[in-house]
Amino acid sequence: MEPRLFDLDFQLLHDAVLMMIAIFVLLLVASNKLFNPVRKMLKDRSDRIAKNIEDAEKDKEDAKALKLEYEDRLKSIDKEAEQILSEARAKALKNEESILAKAREDAQAIIERANKEAELEKQRVADEVKTEMVNLASVLAGKVVKANVDTSVQDSLIDETLKEIGESTWLS
Amino acid sequence: MGHGILLSAAEAEASAGSDIDFMIHGVFSYEIFGQTVWITTTHVCLLIVMLIIIGFCLAANRAVKKAGTVPTGFLNVVELIVEMLDGMIKSAMGSNATKFANYIGTLFLFIFISNISGLIGLRPPTADYGVTLALALITFCMIHFNKFKYQHVSGVIKGLCDPWVFWAPINIIGDIAVPVSLSLRLFANILSGTAIMALVYGLLGWIATAWPAALHIYFDLFSGAIQTYVFCMLTMTYVNDAIGSES
DSSP: OOOBSOOOSHHHHHHHHHHHHHHHHHHHHIIIIIIHHHHHHHHHHHHHHHHHHHHHHHHHHHHHHHHHHHHHHHHHHHHHHHHHHHHHHHHHHHHHHHHHHHHHHHHHHHHHHHHHHHHHHHHHHHHHHHHHHHHHHHHHHHHHHHHOSOHHHHHHHHHHHHHHIIIIIITO | OOSOSBOOHHHHHHTTTTOOOOSBOEEEEEEETTEEEEEEHHHHHHHHHHHHHHHHHHHHHHHHHTOOSSOOHHHHHHHHHHHHHHHHHHHHHGGGHHHHHHHHHHHHHHHHHHHHGGGGTBOOGGGSHHHHHHHHHHHHHHHHHHHHHHHHHHHHHHHHTOSOGGGHHHHHHHHHHHHHHHHHHHHHHHHHHHHHHHHHHHHHGGGOSSTHHHHHIIIIIIHHHHHHHHHHHHHHHHHHHHHHTTO
8 A cells, every 4th residue: 555644535434434433442441441430439439428427417416415415414413412412411410419419418417417416525524524513512522621610721722622623624 | 564653763763864754554455345445554553542541441440340448549540530521521511411421531532542642652543534534423423413313303404594594505514514624623733743753753863862752742742632622622512502502
């Protein structure tokens, strides 16, 4: 064949027909192997991403609802705790008062008893002094009878006796 | 074979000056309908381009099948290409995009890989009128199939006689001009780039070292991408017009 560049002849027709077949083959291959699968993959991917986003939104909503619920519950728990505490405080106050009252009563009783004992002791001591004085009086009477006459002696005796009583009895 | 499928610098250098070659050569011939036709270097390059695209498609398919939840590496490239093509088709065709997306995408890949195949030393298949004519004829058929499908015969006739019945011949010429201009535009643009590169390598010999890379960037990458985009855009616009003018 002569080298050709551009001729309007049967060869051109032949070339054109071959080219049409070639582009048809290419169309089939490219459609089935390239365009359609890639488009399908891209569509699947965008669908999947849309679904993921939707799911995430839904999860977020759920989480928000849960959070609200828990916050409510926490708030009520606070209230409950407050109530329990205040009850405990009231109870403790009551206990304290009753304990104090009891303690005061006890103290009162102890004081009263002590007073009574002191009184009894005083009584006892007074009785003892009385007995002592009687004894002394009888001793003195004896001594007066013995000495008998002189008033001065009597006076001195009384003085002496009183001194004895004063020193020994009243001081004890 | 003697004739270069390749336009590589090495081969051009080996025969510097003596062989400025950007023609299409026959590889072998056979008879069909009583005519002798040739399988040419274009067909060889076409086959290579097809294999590249099919290989890419198979690799992409493998990557898609093995894809995990998170896309990585090669799959990202595949997604980028498919999304870019779909976005372009969607912006040009709107609601009609889904029906034509696969064909336009295939067309885009084929023309683009063909146009830049000069970079790997092939003679671009799109620098053969037999290739671009076929693509333009497909576009032509798509236009008129959809015109008859969506506007019916009455709509088509009304369109032809717009604005007045005597304009019909001019409208018919206008319709026929569409595939001619489409195919010639793509063919001539890529052929000119191929011819210029062949001249540079053929005439300049060893001087043509390294710096023709800039020319490759312009003629193969830039011009190739632009012409791909133009061809696909025009196809989409014409088809969309054919569908949309009624609805």
